[in-house]
Amino acid sequence: MLLPAPKPEILARRDSIVRRLRVLAPDGVVADEAGLTAFDGDALTAYRQKALACVLPKNKEEVSAVLKFAAEEGIAIVPRGAGTSLSGGALPLADAILMGMGRMNRIVEIDYENRCVVTEPGVTNLSITRAVEARGFYYAPDPSSQIACTIGGNVAENSGGIHCLKYGLTTHNLLGAEIALPGGERVKLGGKAGDGGLDLLGVVAGSEGLLGVVVEATLRILPRPPVTRTLMAAFRSVPDAGQCVADIIGAGVIPAAMEFMDRNCIGAVEDYCSPGYPRDAEGILIIEVDGVAAEAAHAAERVTEIAKLAGASAVTEACDESERTRLWAGRKAAFPAMGRLAPDMLCMDGTIPRHALPRVLVRMAEMSKEYGLGFCNVFHAGDGNLHPLIIFDVMKEGELARAEAFGAAILQLCVEVGGVLTGEHGVGVEKRDLMPVMFSDADLAQQQRLKCAFDGAGLFNPGKVFPSLSACVELGHMHVKSGRVPFPNLPRF
Amino acid sequence: MISALTEADVIDAVRAARAMNRTLEITGAGTKRAYGRPMFCDDVLNVSTLSGIVKYEAAELLLTVLPGTPVAEITALLESKNQRLGFEPADWGPLLGTPIGNATIGGVLSADVNGAAAIRYGRARDSLLGVRAVNGMGEAYKAGGKVVKNVTGFDLPKLICGALGTLGVLTEVTLRVYPKPAQSVSIIVRDVNVEDGFALLRRVWQSPLEATALAYIPASLPLAQLGYVGEGAALIRLEGAHEPLKEKIAALLAIAPAAQQIEASSFFEAISSGAIFAEQSCDLWRISVPPSEAAGIVRHMGSPLFAADWAGRFIWIGLEAGGNGAELRALCECAGGQATLVKADKETRQRVAPFSPESPARRAVTKAVKAAFDPQNIFNPGRMWKAV
Numbered sequence: 001m002l003l004p005a006p007k008p009e010i011l012a013r014r015d016s017i018v019r020r021l022r023v024l025a026p027d028g029v030v031a032d033e034a035g036l037t038a039f040d041g042d043a044l045t046a047y048r049q050k051a052l053a054c055v056l057p058k059n060k061e062e063v064s065a066v067l068k069f070a071a072e073e074g075i076a077i078v079p080r081g082a083g084t085s086l087s088g089g090a091l092p093l094a095d096a097i098l099m100g101m102g103r104m105n106r107i108v109e110i111d112y113e114n115r116c117v118v119t120e121p122g123v124t125n126l127s128i129t130r131a132v133e134a135r136g137f138y139y140a141p142d143p144s145s146q147i148a149c150t151i152g153g154n155v156a157e158n159s160g161g162i163h164c165l166k167y168g169l170t171t172h173n174l175l176g177a178e179i180a181l182p183g184g185e186r187v188k189l190g191g192k193a194g195d196g197g198l199d200l201l202g203v204v205a206g207s208e209g210l211l212g213v214v215v216e217a218t219l220r221i222l223p224r225p226p227v228t229r230t231l232m233a234a235f236r237s238v239p240d241a242g243q244c245v246a247d248i249i250g251a252g253v254i255p256a257a258m259e260f261m262d263r264n265c266i267g268a269v270e271d272y273c274s275p276g277y278p279r280d281a282e283g284i285l286i287i288e289v290d291g292v293a294a295e296a297a298h299a300a301e302r303v304t305e306i307a308k309l310a311g312a313s314a315v316t317e318a319c320d321e322s323e324r325t326r327l328w329a330g331r332k333a334a335f336p337a338m339g340r341l342a343p344d345m346l347c348m349d350g351t352i353p354r355h356a357l358p359r360v361l362v363r364m365a366e367m368s369k370e371y372g373l374g375f376c377n378v379f380h381a382g383d384g385n386l387h388p389l390i391i392f393d394v395m396k397e398g399e400l401a402r403a404e405a406f407g408a409a410i411l412q413l414c415v416e417v418g419g420v421l422t423g424e425h426g427v428g429v430e431k432r433d434l435m436p437v438m439f440s441d442a443d444l445a446q447q448q449r450l451k452c453a454f455d456g457a458g459l460f461n462p463g464k465v466f467p468s469l470s471a472c473v474e475l476g477h478m479h480v481k482s483g484r485v486p487f488p489n490l491p492r493f
Numbered sequence: 494m495i496s497a498l499t500e501a502d503v504i505d506a507v508r509a510a511r512a513m514n515r516t517l518e519i520t521g522a523g524t525k526r527a528y529g530r531p532m533f534c535d536d537v538l539n540v541s542t543l544s545g546i547v548k549y550e551a552a553e554l555l556l557t558v559l560p561g562t563p564v565a566e567i568t569a570l571l572e573s574k575n576q577r578l579g580f581e582p583a584d585w586g587p588l589l590g591t592p593i594g595n596a597t598i599g600g601v602l603s604a605d606v607n608g609a610a611a612i613r614y615g616r617a618r619d620s621l622l623g624v625r626a627v628n629g630m631g632e633a634y635k636a637g638g639k640v641v642k643n644v645t646g647f648d649l650p651k652l653i654c655g656a657l658g659t660l661g662v663l664t665e666v667t668l669r670v671y672p673k674p675a676q677s678v679s680i681i682v683r684d685v686n687v688e689d690g691f692a693l694l695r696r697v698w699q700s701p702l703e704a705t706a707l708a709y710i711p712a713s714l715p716l717a718q719l720g721y722v723g724e725g726a727a728l729i730r731l732e733g734a735h736e737p738l739k740e741k742i743a744a745l746l747a748i749a750p751a752a753q754q755i756e757a758s759s760f761f762e763a764i765s766s767g768a769i770f771a772e773q774s775c776d777l778w779r780i781s782v783p784p785s786e787a788a789g790i791v792r793h794m795g796s797p798l799f800a801a802d803w804a805g806r807f808i809w810i811g812l813e814a815g816g817n818g819a820e821l822r823a824l825c826e827c828a829g830g831q832a833t834l835v836k837a838d839k840e841t842r843q844r845v846a847p848f849s850p851e852s853p854a855r856r857a858v859t860k861a862v863k864a865a866f867d868p869q870n871i872f873n874p875g876r877m878w879k880a881v
């Protein structure tokens with residue numbers, strides 16, 4: 001993975017930059033080696049890099065002041081929430097200020113009457129639900145990382161979760177945001193009642209820190225459904241499970257969640273926390289339905305019927321809350337459980353049309369043999385959002401490269417069958433060089449022009465998302481040549 | 494008028510306009526030509542001829558169509574598989590003086606016009622998964638994808654949705670569609686004033702009943718199909734299979750004991766589309782405010798001509814023709830919302846900005862975004878604001 005070469009003139013000014021930052025964000029600057037090591041990457045663990053300096057602003061004003069200074073000095077900014085990005089979105093750059101939003105962790109307002117919460121960006125995802133659940137509400141997007149990841153990071157990645165099948169991704173639950181632009185000026189987009197004009201909020205969601213720093217967000221909260229029922233269907237063949245997913249959606253049932261795990265994953269999870277999954281199944285689906293009692297009952301019945309027709313060997317239901325929690329605990333422990341099988345893990349994130357599930361699942365198993373690397377499949381089946389986990393060992397000669405090649409091949413397959421490179425984790429640095437698999441030069445140029453409209457100097461999160469650095473002036477008309485080597489002349493990172 | 498039959502035609506038209514420094518009015522069926530600031534374009538680029546279903550994958554809940562496809566055709570197609578568009582596109586044609594049923598999907602998306610059910614399923618922008626479009630340089634590009642969950646690259650479809658054709662010409666759109674519930678009932682709570690009516694709608698909205706319509710009309714705008722409404726009527730739609738629906742109705746009765754089922758249901762569309770105001774000579778504004786502030790604003794304005802959708806988040810308000818709406822705008826902005834002038838004569842739309850003016854910082858971003866898509870200002874110049 002190549003990142004833009006650090007600018008020597010900025011590295012040379014490091015001391016004076018740090019001194020200035022200490023004035024702008026008193027007691028919020030980390031500049032010592034040990035401190036910077038703590039912030040030297042995110043959950044794409046294969047990549048590490050220390051920042052020039054790290055700033056932890058306390059409020060919007062400090063954010064703006066730092067951005068103003070950075071723009072004047074031509075210093076790049078890498079925004080960071082909790083650093084749980086799986087695509088390297090929060091990976092620091094040697095010549096950039098890492099702006100950690102973790103100290104802006106106050107919920108500003110809870111407005112039940114208008115069903116929304118106004119929050120600072122550093123508040124964790126789960127805290128929103130925790131803050132409103134006593135009154136029967138919750139915040140729907142629920143990434144598995146929800147105890148750690150922040151709302152700012154969620155907005156930047158347009159994160160999903162288990163329940164976005166029925167309740168949407170972050171963007172569908174985001175009513176407004178205040179963002180700070182390069183130079184520090186702040187703009188309000190949307191709000192409790194939305195706004196008119198261009199849907200700038202719509203493009204800021206999922207912009208991976210490239211368009212602005214989110215300093216406040218207004219989130220929609222939902223009334224908790226009175227009844228939730230959780231079923232588990234076991235299958236003797238993976239394609240059957242894939243077919244079952246397509247059949248359920250095709251039959252007009254939209255479960256609140258529908259998650260798949262394959263045999264490798266079931267075994268790993270059973271060893272790790274024994275949620276009671278059938279070890280002999282080739283795959284299981286955990287399906288949750290909700291609503292008023294009769295609605296959940298109706299959906300549970302339909303799902304059971306369809307699963308049996310699709311060849312499920314058993315369909316069981318969690319009989320109480322503790323069993324339900326246990327079923328989900330297994331799913332949520334998939335990452336750490338797989339993590340015990342090998343030192344390193346790559347989590348892929350393509351989305352495919354649901355009808356292609358059986359075919360893609362079979363092909364991935366073949367590829368695993370071709371690349372000689374173990375993997376397991378655990379994913380948001382209802383959305384067709386795959387999360388193959390590839391396990392490998394960085395210390396073994398060539399394994400990282402092979403794992404990355406395997407991952408890239410999976411994503412290419414996703415695009416080939418009509419899908420996309422990333423369903424919820426973002427492009428970051430990880431999938432950056434694969435963007436041309438899905439997008440033509442013209443497609444990418446249009447996206448980059450939008451980037452330029454917000455950030456003409458390219459100061460926000462450079463080196464992420466786009467495979468080639470085009471100066472904004474070049475994009476005025478189309479001269480992006482195909483086959484351009486990403487970041488030519490840049491040293492290997 | 495140039496009529497485009499293919500994306501290549503659109504590209505040719507845009508390149509020609511660019512070369513000759515001419516501006517283009519982009520139009521579908523033209524049902525919303527009277528919406529926004531009046532424009533003076535050199536040519537009209539008609540895309541209603543770029544029409545047809547590209548691919549309907551009912552089992553995937555996906556529909557790809559050309560933008561000139563009439564919404565009516567799409568609705569009928571989806572109906573045949575028991576599906577529908579979640580945002581329940583409203584037809585502004587009758588309100589703005591064109592026949593009912595002409596609107597194209599491209600126009601509906603470009604104006605982001607939503608119906609009652611959008612309160613449950615999200616707005617048009619939430620259903621638009623992917624697009625092909627032609628920018629102001631005459632280049633075709635695609636953005637988004639053809640799957641329900643995608644974060645690859647910037648979400649340009651959202652930006653184009655609601656941009657009123659100022660950023661480019663849509664040439665293909667992919668939409669998420671929804672299964673249609675087995676049954677649907679309309680419910681009326683009669684003789685409630687604005688405060689009580691809106692409060693009731695909010696209570697239902699805050700409950701887990703997942704109502705797919707929460708509207709209100711006052712006595713001054715009687716709809717024959719509703720019968721007696723007293724001071725005004727709160728109107729609710731609940732949906733589901735037979736048993737779940739029974740349970741939801743019972744739960745609703747606990748919130749609103751006076752609720753009654755009624756046969757009619759077309760009034761939801763009449764309210765969402767503004768068709769109930771078609772005969773009125775007033776100027777018609779559409780405001781978007783936090784629901785809890787809605788009743789206060791309606792009371793303060795004192796106009797007998799209003800109707801609410803989305804539990805008060807969207808309200809039509811009729812004001813005296815030719816006014817500048819300054820008071821309404823100030824009230825809405827103060828409440829954290831905004832007001833759009835939807836129907837007025839040309840002179841008024843020229844004089845009064847139909848869309849709320851933006852803050853200077855935001856205006857700068859909007860202008861830069863416009864320039865990023867249409868640097869020569871070819872498409873619908875001045876339709877939203879003078880500069881965009």
Ligand SMILES: Cc1cc2nc3c(=O)[nH]c(=O)nc-3n(C[C@H](O)[C@H](O)[C@H](O)COP(=O)(O)OP(=O)(O)OC[C@H]3O[C@@H](n4cnc5c(N)ncnc54)[C@H](O)[C@@H]3O)c2cc1C
Nearest residue numbers: 081082083084085089143144150152153154156160209214
């Ligand atoms: C175990 C595990 C499970 C996960 N499960 C899921 C899942 O189910 N669904 C899912 O979608 N993701 C999942 N993720 C990925 C990750 O948690 C999400 O992408 C999350 O939203 C990142 O939030 P963060 O606060 O950690 O952001 P970071 O990782 O710190 O940053 C992510 C990106 O957002 C930008 N950013 C952060 N804060 C701001 C801000 N305030 N303004 C502007 N830009 C900002 C950064 O520059 C970076 O590009 C998982 C990750 C892990 C480790």
